[in-house]
Structure formats: C-alpha cells, structure tokens
Amino acid sequence: MASAASRMPAALVALYRPGPMAANMHRDYADRKNGRQSVSYLHPDLEEVLGDTYGLMIYQESVMRVAQKIAGYDLAEADNLRKACGKKIRALIQAEREKFVAGCVATGYEKSLGTELFDIIEPFADYAFNKSHAYGYGFIAYQTAWLKAHYPVEYLASLLTSVKDNKDKTAVYLAECRSLGIEVLVPDVNRSLAEFSADFSDGEGTLGAQGDKPGAVTFGLAAVRNVGEGLVRLIVAEREAAGPFVDFYDFCQRVDPQVLNKRTLDSLIKAGGFDSLSHPRQGLCLAFEEIVDRTLERRREHDAGVVSLFASLETETVGQATGFGDTRIPVPDTEFDKGQRLACEKEMLGLYISDHPLMGLEGSLARMTDCTLAELRDVDQDPSGGGPTGPGGYGGEGQVRLVGGVVTELKRRYTKKGDLMATFVLEDLNASIEVFVFPKSMTDYGALLDDDAIVVLKGRVDLRDDRLKLVCMEVQRPELAVDGCADLRISLPLHRLTDRLVDGLKRLLREHPGDSPVFLHVGEKVLRLPPEFNVDSRRGLVGELRVLLGPNAIRT
Numbered sequence: 001m002a003s004a005a006s007r008m009p010a011a012l013v014a015l016y017r018p019g020p021m022a023a024n025m026h027r028d029y030a031d032r033k034n035g036r037q038s039v040s041y042l043h044p045d046l047e048e049v050l051g052d053t054y055g056l057m058i059y060q061e062s063v064m065r066v067a068q069k070i071a072g073y074d075l076a077e078a079d080n081l082r083k084a085c086g087k088k089i090r091a092l093i094q095a096e097r098e099k100f101v102a103g104c105v106a107t108g109y110e111k112s113l114g115t116e117l118f119d120i121i122e123p124f125a126d127y128a129f130n131k132s133h134a135y136g137y138g139f140i141a142y143q144t145a146w147l148k149a150h151y152p153v154e155y156l157a158s159l160l161t162s163v164k165d166n167k168d169k170t171a172v173y174l175a176e177c178r179s180l181g182i183e184v185l186v187p188d189v190n191r192s193l194a195e196f197s198a199d200f201s202d203g204e205g206t207l208g209a210q211g212d213k214p215g216a217v218t219f220g221l222a223a224v225r226n227v228g229e230g231l232v233r234l235i236v237a238e239r240e241a242a243g244p245f246v247d248f249y250d251f252c253q254r255v256d257p258q259v260l261n262k263r264t265l266d267s268l269i270k271a272g273g274f275d276s277l278s279h280p281r282q283g284l285c286l287a288f289e290e291i292v293d294r295t296l297e298r299r300r301e302h303d304a305g306v307v308s309l310f311a312s313l314e315t316e317t318v319g320q321a322t323g324f325g326d327t328r329i330p331v332p333d334t335e336f337d338k339g340q341r342l343a344c345e346k347e348m349l350g351l352y353i354s355d356h357p358l359m360g361l362e363g364s365l366a367r368m369t370d371c372t373l374a375e376l377r378d379v380d381q382d383p384s385g386g387g388p389t390g391p392g393g394y395g396g397e398g399q400v401r402l403v404g405g406v407v408t409e410l411k412r413r414y415t416k417k418g419d420l421m422a423t424f425v426l427e428d429l430n431a432s433i434e435v436f437v438f439p440k441s442m443t444d445y446g447a448l449l450d451d452d453a454i455v456v457l458k459g460r461v462d463l464r465d466d467r468l469k470l471v472c473m474e475v476q477r478p479e480l481a482v483d484g485c486a487d488l489r490i491s492l493p494l495h496r497l498t499d500r501l502v503d504g505l506k507r508l509l510r511e512h513p514g515d516s517p518v519f520l521h522v523g524e525k526v527l528r529l530p531p532e533f534n535v536d537s538r539r540g541l542v543g544e545l546r547v548l549l550g551p552n553a554i555r556t
C-alpha cells in the first residue's frame with residue numbers, strides 16, 4: 001500500500017532538490033512519464049537500474065546502484081562515493097572520478113561512459129535525496145493530502161495545534177483556512193477546548209455531521225494570554241457537566257473561583273471569549289470587575305450560610321434573576337471600534353482572528369508590491385539558495401523589494417549618537433518580518449509609522465546573523481480600495497504564452513470566480529478576457545498568480 005500510494009509523491013520529493021533540478025530532471029521526468037519525451041539510457045545495461053525512474057538518477061540509491069552495476073563498486077565503496085560527492089572536497093571527488101572511470105573500464109565498459117556518468121553524478125549527489133526518506137515523506141504527503149481533501153476542518157485544526165507556538169506558521173495556516181472558506185472562530189468559553197479544534201456545532205451546542213455543516217476551526221482557550229491549561233480544564237469541565245453558559249453572570253456563578261482571576265477574565269474578554277454570550281467586549285471590560293466582586297461576595301455569603309435581606313423575594317432561573325433580588329450590574333451596550341477590537345485581539349492572541357486590517361484589501365495591496373512577505377520568508381527554508389529566494393530572487397541578500405502590510409510592535413529608540421530610529425514587525429495575512437528603520441529613513445518617513453498602520457515599504461533584504469530582516473529605505477501610506485469589482489490586469493510577454501501556462505492561468509481564474517474583469521496585457525495589446533473568467537481577487541488569487549506567472553505579472 002505504501003509503495004503504490006507514495007511512488008509519485010516520493011518522486012516529487014526527490015526531484016525538487018537542487019541536484020536533480022540543476023540537471024533539469026524535474027521537467028524530464030514529467031515529460032518522459034507523459035510521453036512527451038522518449039526514455040533513453042546512456043547504456044542499455046542501465047535500464048535494469050533506472051527503468052522505474054524513466055532512465056533518470058533521481059535518488060542517492062540510484063547513484064550507488066549505477067556505481068555497483070557499471071563501475072564494479074561494492075556497497076561500501078558506493079556509499080563512500082555518495083559521501084564524497086556530498087562533502088565538496090575537490091581532491092576527494094577527483095580521486096573518486098579516477099576510481100569510477102577505471103572501474104567502468106575494468107568491468108568492460110567504455111571510458112567515455114564512465115566519464116559521462118560521473119559528470120552527472122558529481123553535482124547531482126551533492127543535493128540529492130535518498131529513496132527511503134523520499135518514500136517516507138511521500139507517504140506522509142499522500143496521507144496528509146487525503147486528510148485535507150476529505151477532512152479539511154479536522155486536518156487544519158490539528159495542523160494549527162502542531163504549530164501553536166510559531167506565530168508565522170499559524171498565520172499561514174489561518175490564511176489557508178480562509179482560502180478554503182473554513183471559518184476560524186475566536187476563543188469561545190462555550191465552544192473552545194484548550195487547543196485548536198474542529199467544530200460542527202451551530203453555536204448552541206447542537207452537533208451536526210460534517211456533511212451537514214461546513215464546520216469551523218475554533219481557537220484554543222489556552223492560547224489566550226494569561227489563561228493557562230489548568231483554568232481551561234475547569235471551564236470545560238463545568239460546561240460539560242451543566243451545559244453551555246447562558247451569559248457572563250451565569251459563567252461567574254458556575255465556574256471555579258480560580259477562573260475568576262481579573263487578569264484572566266480581562267484577557268478572555270478582549271480575545272472574544274464571551275462574544276457568543278451577546279455581551280459587547282468594551283461594555284464587558286467596563287463592568288466585569290464589579291460583576292466578579294459582587295458574585296464572589298455572594299458566593300462567600302452563601303458558603304457561610306448568610307441569607308440576604310431580599311433572598312426570600314428572589315426567584316432565580318438559569319442565567320437570570322427577578323424580583324427585588326435582581327441586583328445585577330448592567331453591562332454597558334458599547335463596543336470597541338474595529339481598530340481597537342483588533343488591537344486587543346492581537347495583544348491577547350498574538351494574531352488577528354475575527355478580522356484583519358488587510359481583509360478585503362489584499363488584492364489592492366498586492367498590486368502595489370512586487371512580492372509577499374511569505375515569499376521573502378521562504379529564504380529561511382532554502383539554504384541552497386535555489387529557487388526564487390536565491391541570488392536575484394525574492395529574498396537574496398541585499399535585494400531591494402517592495403512589500404506591504406500592517407505595522408505592529410513599533411518601538412522607537414535613540415542610537416548612541418542620539419539619533420532616533422525604530423524597529424517594527426510588518427505583517428500581512430500570511431507572514432511577518434522584522435523591519436529596521438535607521439536614522440536617515442526615520443527622519444524622512446518616521447511620521448508615517450504608527451501601530452496598525454497599513455504601509456507599502458521599500459526595503460533591502462538583510463540575512464546577517466542567520467535571521468531574515470528588512471532595512472527600510474522608503475515608506476508610503478497607500479489609499480487602498482476594498483477588493484470587489486476592481487480590474488485584475490495581468491502582463492505577460494508574448495514568448496511566455498505557452499499552452500501549459502495558458503491552461504494553468506485558466507484553471508486559476510476559474511477557481512476564483514467573481515465580478516472583477518480580467519485584462520491580459522501582451523506587449524502593446526490589451527485583451528479583455530470573456531466574462532466567464534471574471535474573478536474574486538481576494539482569498540489568495542494574486543499570490544497564486546505570482547507563483548505561476550512571476551512576481552511582476554500583476555499590473556497596478
């Protein structure tokens with residue numbers, strides 16, 4: 001089962017490594033598999049070794065088997081050859097070359113065959129993948145792809161839990177939820193567990209099968225600042241024992257007094273933990289301390305056997321009190337504005353959840369930049385320098401890039417010379433990057449920097465200290481229009497319009513149907529695509545187009 005399920009994913013894992021890609025094997029493999037290129041071998045005897053990979057050495061084991069078959073190496077010698085190529089020691093590689101070619105001659109093959117094979121092996125083995133790992137990774141890829149296709153809510157909830165301490169990866173997977181139409185809910189005392197969880201309820205405790213309800217991912221209560229797992233267990237235990245909480249008063253009356261820590265409750269309120277109880281966040285922030293004090297006082301009196309003057313007149317039902325004993329503190333009907341609400345949410349959770357300052361503006365912002373923050377951050381994941389993050393790519397050292405996002409964690413300070421500078425974290429829907437603003441740029445653009453401000457920033461990539469940063473060169477505060485019916489304009493040179501690229505473009509546009517017309521700029525000509533290709537440029541379309549077409553394909 002593992003072999004059949006993971007054969008193709010294993011090949012993809014191995015092919016997308018710098019060694020095979022440098023030899024164009026990733027394209028040759030696809031062309032040979034699909035009959036667009038004939039399968040050929042440098043010698044007929046190689047078919048026995050490379051037949052299952054269409055004549056290509058895509059694994060480290062392929063190199064070793066070729067060395068055994070053609071050059072007469074034993075298994076230990078073949079492994080030493082693999083290691084020699086990986087160590088990049090010129091003298092060691094040259095010694096292996098001479099040994100390999102001599103071995104080919106000794107086993108009856110031409111010297112030219114040995115030379116040609118070693119020319120392929122030497123650069124390939126440096127960054128090749130071994131077959132056992134490729135199959136293991138491939139099988140995991142198959143399993144996770146199956147889970148994502150059939151159980152997307154549960155899969156993403158588990159994935160988010162696995163990266164809960166990494167805010168950058170959490171942001172990426174939250175964006176993936178949004179792109180799939182899966183709602184991500186703020187922490188909720190009536191729905192959340194300690195970790196991220198899949199929720200198919202209707203918000204009132206009624207569970208439905210996955211096929212009946214689209215489902216949502218609920219943020220874990222333990223992720224809220226100042227809320228530990230011990231307190232979450234107490235909240236969940238009470239909820240499971242006596243049912244959902246009706247309102248904030250009911251919550252205070254029922255939970256263990258340990259939960260009624262004012263700092264904990266303040267964090268829960270600002271994170272949205274009581275939104276489902278129909279209390280506005282700002283109003284509850286203003287009233288909760290008095291409610292808690294009154295509740296604790298009455299609970300102490302009850303435990304001590306003290307009966308209040310109006311106790312006999314009280315008629316209490318679940319979640320409410322009536323008569324003369326109704327001494328509830330009213331919760332003011334006031335709410336934070338969007339900026340304040342999101343700022344509090346970010347402070348308590350480390351991320352924007354219920355909304356985002358860029359939500360609906362991402363397409364408009366993307367048209368003013370040349371890459372996303374996620375594309376810049378990929379440089380940390382590619383130590384070989386290959387792909388778009390290598391020299392001349394999105395994230396190469398010293399590259400100047402135009403990026404956009406929200407200013408967070410802004411800190412102003414003075415240098416030893418007394419000059420003002422600043423640091424902040426630039427954040428978009430998928431990633432975040434630290435930015436340094438040195439005195440000269442601070443003088444020119446410092447007035448434009450505020451927490452939660454949306455900016456477009458021109459910066460230089462800095463990879464010193466093995467940490468990706470941007471050094472600010474210019475800042476602007478753009479006027480952004482909410483995405484909707486704004487035109488989407490794509491620019492491509494004529495020579496790039498291959499059948500494969502056009503098919504990929506059509507597929508992407510059809511996957512994001514909407515009302516925005518699409519215009520294709522080819523040289524001096526501008527073509528409006530038929531209405532069937534109108535798109536919704538939100539939910540990641542612009543980013544996907546950049547991956548397919550290149551960073552400069554989207555016109556403003």
